[in-house]
Amino acid sequence: MHLSRSRLRDRRRARALSDPFHPAVKGSRTGAVFDPPELSVTRNLPDHLHPSRSFQGLILTLHDYWAAYGCVILQPYDMEVGAGTFHPATTLRSLGPRPWKAAYVQPSRRPKDGRYGENPNRLQHYYQYQVILKPNPSDLQELYLGSLEAIGIDPLLHDIRFVEDDWESPTLGAWGLGWECWCDGMEVSQFTYFQQVCGIECAPVSGELTYGLERLAMYVQGVDRVYDLNFNGLEGADKITYGDVFLQAEQEYSRFNFEFADTELLFRHFADAEKECQALLEAGARPATSSPHRGEGGSRSEPGEGASPHRLVLPAYDQCIKASHAFNLLDARGVISVTERQNYILRVRNLAKACGEAFLQTEAGGMNMDKEVA
């Protein structure tokens, strides 16, 4: 969770692509009629999973809402990332012309925000709920407000506001315009229209919604301390709290982030990931001449019609994520100065840009897409 530092730092450091093998959602249409689920959405959920009683109920309600809208519901990306945006389902899928609708929870790590489990609001590991709609539908604000109503936030009782927040991720070479969404003065979501990702113009523009799940849950559960959140919605001996699940982890990781992470090792990890990313991008750009799985003798073809697709974008992008996380840890250890910081950010950005460009040379990136079937 990230309460007050948001303006000082690129807030969602990376955003990434999801399940790499998921085909683009071809049938979806922006104009599709959508009836938002009823206000008390939890249609198929037992009472104890109502968002006002259970953390996981909140997640299930959002899944329900966005699944009903037509999003593919993905699982978290299995790597350490600073924000849901780093998931390839966002970073890479926001590139190219293919439509895409996805929603998922992404565990996010902000090493610097660790408080040894002592701060009621701040965590170095927390969950973001991420929705990406490409192109953004024209009623995205209403859809978002519908999702808040679905989890029980009444806009005539609570003061919901869209406050300017131009999002920029220097590490991803990405920027967009949008807002912080406030509920009674609390930033509960970020709402962004991506303009550029990996240094590449978004065409079409995606709308991205990022919900701070713990913060929202604290709000709807009426809890002042994140560790007191009811996780499973049960009471008495069966009740599991957020603290039961995560308090020890917060304490241990805070120690690690601030005191024990080996900075020399991290500097090396950064350099290794950078090198591997570059090597994979180079190798993947070469046609499959000697691949044991594909017998065709690859003649080097010109880019454009019939050019061979890039073959290693996603593994290369994983290395970019790794470099970014190593950088975040080094930053938390306070061993990178302001000026050096710029340099490291630039190095990650160069990787992200190269990955984005390579992604456009793939099927999912819109290569050879028939213009009429988008």
Added chain:
Amino acid sequence: MPDLLLELRSEEIPARMQRKAAGDLKKLVTDGLVDAGLTYEAAREYWTPRRLTLDVRGLTARSRDVREERKGPSTKAPEQAVQGFLRSAGLSSVDEAEIRTDPKKGDFYVAIISKPGRAADEIIADLLPGVIRDFPWPKSMRWGAASGPRGVRYGEIEGRGGEALRWVRPLQSILCTFGPETEEPVVVDFEIDGIRAGNVTYGHRFHAPGPITVRRFDDYVARLEAAKVVLDAERRKEIILADARNLAFARGLELVEDDGLLEEVSGLVEWPVVLMGEFEEDFLSIPSEIVRLTIRANQKCFVCSFSSLQRGEVSAKRTEGAQSATPPLEEEGKLAPHFLLTANIEAKDGGKEIARGNGKVVRARLSDALHFWKTDQADLPDLGRLTASAEKFGLDLKKPLDQRMARLDHLGVTFHAKLGTQGERVERIARLAEELARILEKQGLHPTPDLRSDPSLAGEGKARTAPLSSPSEGEVARRAGGGGHSFPTLARRAAILAKADLQTEVVGEFPELQGQMGRTYAALQGEHPSVAAAIEEHYKPQGPSDRVPTDPVSIAVALADKLDTLVGFWAIDEKPTGSKDPYALRRAALGVIRILVENGVRLGLSKWAGKDLLSFFHDRLKVYLRDQGARHDLIDAVLASGASDRTPAGQAARAEASERSERSAVSANNDDLLLIVRRVEALSTFLDTEDGKNLLAGTKRAANILAAEEKKGTRIAAAVDPALFAEPAEKALYAAVNQAEKEAGEAIGKQDFSAAMRALSALRGPVDAFFEQVLVNAEEEAVRANRLALLARIREATGQVADFSRIGG
């Protein structure tokens, strides 16, 4: 006369952009209408977070018919020329042109082009799409399916590639009606990227989301108001301010007013509802500036202070046992544990939930702030690893700020890749501050004694003034200072701690508090008051209007910091170019200039600054003096004179001066900025006198003659030979020049530039007499060369003060 109503409704526009955008809309539309031949009586713009509105009254219904004659070629002109003329005039055949006769040139063609007037609504419909497409938003965006690649369809909508409409946030609807008061207005019909202008708008997002059909401005405002939208931002501000003051007043508190915040908050709501929230008094142990910034920056809420005006009322309440805050008298003006927020809805429960929710967030923010504030005063983990750094700087690891400095050094935090670490930088600044303190000490500057540590002086505490410069007070200072508190020691200590707060949590959170927090923490750990002050003030002055530090310790550290920055960036060739000055080096140089000049401090900058940096200082000094109203040519004249001080007399004066003061009076390279300023002042005063004006004229005349002769290659004697004098005026001038040069040189040696000017003014009579009575261009070559040499002496004598040839007028 018809009126025009235009509303551009979008998703939420950033508060800071609304006012200017509405103004731009008014200008672009009214300019466009006037250019198209319409006139209007009045126009006013409005804005809310979700709309820009323009109300134009008394527009003419049609533009006038325009008739224009265009003169063409002669009827005998070649066919090609005639065709070209027809094309350019828009005529299809020569029959459509008239033929006129000119007595000299013969017959020629004339095209009569008449443009009929157009209906205003047509003009508006033509004008607006361009205004909207090219609107000057500071940042604009594309959105939705239209932003897709050209030719790719997404449902109903086709991508428009680079031609997709850009707006600050997605544009949702356009309302545009036009018509006289007495008739039903018409909708001005135009369309942009699928958005068609109409007569429908929407009210408050939550209170009145339904469509509203509008005719003209009057019913538009009224209907919006009924739909919980206050269109006029000034009215929203009045509402917020009045309600906030009243809510505070009712609690015996006073609103801490903040115009910038009020402007911003008024741009975040369409229907302002002010509510009061609370936080725990414990948080008030945090410095109030941190509390205010935390609540303002993160929550956009106002804070309240205990009111001085309402003490009576509060006390009365206290006796009645009222439950409102009952501040003790000494808390007047201090922050109260209340804040004021501005909601955008009239909540079902009267705002209880909203106030409660905001209170939670404020508390969370303040507990972060408190955490930072306390952490900064506590020991760092792993102090053991900081010992090497502590030894290097003589730090006391029992003190929190010392620990932060040790960590800054220990972590090897880079200042700039080519300029090393922050630790190395602090070492340089500390050395330089110490050195500067010694120089300043010799000029009679001494730090204020620390009254806490000298009981004999404690009683005088209240009468204490900032800098001590008279010798007797200096004595006091030295006595009070003792071993550990000598000026150089204090300057070094302050420099060593100056950057330590970069490692504090509060500064990490609010970088704008750097310096200020260092001072606070330094005071808390018992540093000498001048050391604490210098930690804050060494960043000053931040610009032309910022306060210049006056405490000698602050002066030393501020100069050291700025000089180190300038010298460093010059060494790695990162100088400002054009509009680019990423390291704010111009500001640093101006800071040095202001500190030296405004405190009357003398410093030979060439000890640290090379030739190029020195000339950068000179350029900045010129800008500074010009801003102060000094004449540009006088500055140039003074700057040009430094190097020309080469006469024997001048050199003698310099040698003498060197004996007297440590530094030479007129340094060969003008590296003492204060002296330059004094010379400009003296010169300016002198030139306002009759003597000054005449001497200037005489000197210029001498210089012109010399220049002309030098150009011709005429011989000029190396030195004046009195034996060759033929006229009494020559002798008189020679004597006067010798005298004036000597006196002026001596005066300059004492940095008494007015006296130098007075000495030179004695030259005026002899110079005038010389030009009246003596023919420079004597027939005898030796006499002529000697007279020219005498003229050269005039130039040299005046040149000690300024190069008169560079002075205008």
